[in-house]
Amino acid sequence: MVTADIARTVVGIIGNIISGCLFLSPVPTFVRIWKKGSVEQYSAVPYLATLMNCMVWTLYGLPMVHPHSLLVVTINGAGCVIEIIYVTLFLLYSDRTKRLRVFLCLFSELIFITLLTLLTFTLIHSIKHRSAIVGTICMLFNIAMYASPLSVMKLVITTKSVEYMPFFLSLASFGNGVSWTTYALIPFDPFIAIPNGIGTTFSVAQLILYATYYKSTKKQIAAARNAKEVNLSEVVVGNSTVQDPNNNKISAAPYGL
Numbered sequence: 001m002v003t004a005d006i007a008r009t010v011v012g013i014i015g016n017i018i019s020g021c022l023f024l025s026p027v028p029t030f031v032r033i034w035k036k037g038s039v040e041q042y043s044a045v046p047y048l049a050t051l052m053n054c055m056v057w058t059l060y061g062l063p064m065v066h067p068h069s070l071l072v073v074t075i076n077g078a079g080c081v082i083e084i085i086y087v088t089l090f091l092l093y094s095d096r097t098k099r100l101r102v103f104l105c106l107f108s109e110l111i112f113i114t115l116l117t118l119l120t121f122t123l124i125h126s127i128k129h130r131s132a133i134v135g136t137i138c139m140l141f142n143i144a145m146y147a148s149p150l151s152v153m154k155l156v157i158t159t160k161s162v163e164y165m166p167f168f169l170s171l172a173s174f175g176n177g178v179s180w181t182t183y184a185l186i187p188f189d190p191f192i193a194i195p196n197g198i199g200t201t202f203s204v205a206q207l208i209l210y211a212t213y214y215k216s217t218k219k220q221i222a223a224a225r226n227a228k229e230v231n232l233s234e235v236v237v238g239n240s241t242v243q244d245p246n247n248n249k250i251s252a253a254p255y256g257l
Contacts, residue, residue: 008186012071015179019075022172023050023082029166030089037093041164044090044102046149047083048109053145054079055113056138060191065120066131071183072192135191146173146199153209161217162210170210174203 026047033039054076059065061072090102116137124130152165177200184193 004186008183009071011179011183011186015176015183016071016075018172018175018179020078022169022176023079025168025172026086026166028168030086033089033093039090039093039098041155043151043164044087044094044098044105045151046145046169047086047090048102048105049141049145051080051083051087051106052109052113053138053141054083055109056116056134056141059113059117059120060131060134060138064127064130065134067127131191135189139191139195142195143198146177146195146202149173149202149206153206156209156213159220160213161220162213163217163221165206165210167210170203170206174200174207177203 029042033042057076058073058080061069061076063069066072087102087106091099091106094102116134120130120134124133149165149170156162156165177196180196181193181200184190184196
């Protein structure tokens with residue numbers, strides 16, 4: 001007979017796998033950033049929010065704060081490492097103004113998690129109270145992580161383009177929300193269930209937007225590519241010259257006539 005503990009462990013392992021996919025889903029985006037040498041219009045907000053979220057959940061899962069939550073620690077500890085790599089790439093490939101903003105946000109997050117950890121272990125001596133306080137903070141940051149793409153969603157609606165809202169990130173967010181909501185119901189853990197339930201709703205909204213504007217995005221990309229090719233042709237024509245028999249320069253048509 002499958003016990004509640006076994007079921008919870010299995011769901012937690014599945015949650016770890018899906019969360020791992022969530023954390024790795026922006027890799028194609030960062031490959032593009034690396035190749036172009038610029039972050040373009042991509043926002044660092046989702047990655048900073050996810051980093052903060054992972055740090056507080058790692059604290060929450062520690063045995064001294066919330067016992068029997070090893071699977072929470074493993075995936076969020078790994079998430080911290082991955083998100084730091086992403087934020088570092090933003091620092092490398094952003095312009096000076098954006099780089100400063102990202103650095104200040106990262107520095108503030110590190111100061112916050114350090115203070116929270118020190119206060120939790122020095123001023124709060126009951127595991128129950130530690131779990132409640134840190135869990136509440138985790139819940140708020142988890143909602144912030146799922147809500148962080150709202151700025152990107154606004155851009156999608158304004159431009160009618162999903163070019164800067166990675167599909168796999170939205171899909172992985174949806175799977176992540178569903179898996180951890182299920183995990184939190186065996187037994188019920190409101191600090192995990194509530195934010196992930198809300199996150200699932202946000203992720204569904206992103207997927208609906210992607211389906212709505214996918215075709216218009218392809219048209220915009222094709223139009224931009226055609227316009228670029230036309231402009232390049234005009235540059236070539238404008239710079240092409242040949243000599244006539246009388247040594248007078250005349251413009252040359254690119255295709256003969």
